[in-house]
Amino acid sequence: MATAIENNINNLNLLINIRSLEHFTFKKVLGNEADNHKIYILCEYQQQDAVLIFCANQFSIENAMKLITNQSQIICPILQNDIYNKFYVNFNDYSICPTTLVICWPATKDIIEKYTSSTLRIIRETYNDYLTKTKKFIDSIPASNTAWIQNILKDGYENENIFYELKEPYENAFILLADYKWNQTDINSLHCLVIPYRNDLKTIRDLNGSNLLLLEMMRIKTFETIEKKFAIDKSQLYLYFHYQPSFYHLHIHVIHSSQYKNTSFSASRAILLDDVIENIRLISNYYQQCNLNFSVQEGSELA
Numbered sequence: 468m469a470t471a472i473e474n475n476i477n478n479l480n481l482l483i484n485i486r487s488l489e490h491f492t493f494k495k496v497l498g499n500e501a502d503n504h505k506i507y508i509l510c511e512y513q514q515q516d517a518v519l520i521f522c523a524n525q526f527s528i529e530n531a532m533k534l535i536t537n538q539s540q541i542i543c544p545i546l547q548n549d550i551y552n553k554f555y556v557n558f559n560d561y562s563i564c565p566t567t568l569v570i571c572w573p574a575t576k577d578i579i580e581k582y583t584s585s586t587l588r589i590i591r592e593t594y595n596d597y598l599t600k601t602k603k604f605i606d607s608i609p610a611s612n613t614a615w616i617q618n619i620l621k622d623g624y625e626n627e628n629i630f631y632e633l634k635e636p637y638e639n640a641f642i643l644l645a646d647y648k649w650n651q652t653d654i655n656s657l658h659c660l661v662i663p664y665r666n667d668l669k670t671i672r673d674l675n676g677s678n679l680l681l682l683e684m685m686r687i688k689t690f691e692t693i694e695k696k697f698a699i700d701k702s703q704l705y706l707y708f709h710y711q712p713s714f715y716h717l718h719i720h721v722i723h724s725s726q727y728k729n730t731s732f733s734a735s736r737a738i739l740l741d742d743v744i745e746n747i748r749l750i751s752n753y754y755q756q757c758n759l760n761f762s763v764q765e766g767s768e769l770a
Contacts, residue, residue: 507519515573519568526564534556551647555568585765590770641663661706706740707739
């Protein structure tokens with residue numbers, strides 16, 4: 468398995484050198500989220516899997532296939548962080564609107580599963596289930612899976628995408644930044660992440676009364692920052708956690724209320740920040756007592 472440093476070097480070369488997708492070999496379509504304007508395609512590049520994420524309105528699988536058959540040009544590299552590479556793409560066919568393309572390369576099994584449409588199972592987890600099964604699964608995940616977060620928090624990656632940062636005190640430090648898939652121009656598709664510096668907080672199961680100040684600061688500063696930067700009132704924002712999350716470093720999703728159909732905000736995954744704060748105010752160790760529902764793909768280790 469490649470190290471985080473090797474991934475950064477390899478993907479920096481990818482970002483610099485790639486000008487088209489002619490060397491990407493199509494394997495299959497993983498998923499198509501019409502409501503979220505995203506298409507996920509699995510390809511092979513340099514004998515390793517790559518997941519291509521196309522993000523644009525009025526974009527089709529047919530348009531994505533034109534990209535892969537070299538009927539387009541990648542004209543502007545935007546971002547590189549670990550395995551994630553973001554480009555602005557313009558088609559030679561001017562009837563097709565430009566799009567944003569994210570290339571995850573080399574794509575791990577977990578990345579491929581994340582973007583693959585499949586049957587979901589609903590699991591009801593007791594806290595004992597969490598301790599005996601879920602936590603063991605989380606503890607087995609290599610640190611390299613969240614190397615991109617450490618790149619941001621410690622090494623200055625994606626500074627241009629950070630809207631707010633509180634560095635001290637450490638136990639309450641966090642950043643607010645744009646999700647790598649958001650183009651930062653379409654307000655209705657706004658998607659940000661709030662990420663604490665602390666890496667001992669993996670999921671909401673780790674939260675208790677000692678974390679209330681951190682949670683409240685993240686909520687307050689997120690509302691203030693987004694209203695100031697994008698003129699969006701807090702009543703138009705959803706702030707929520709996922710359980711189970713797609714990566715195990717505690718984080719909050721922030722989306723515009725117009726995205727209520729977003730699969731990220733589905734009832735089987737999203738838990739509102741307001742509800743988490745209120746639950747912990749009522750019972751300090753609420754998330755060390757309660758049962759939680761979550762959805763997983765068929766065949767998952769947590770199924």
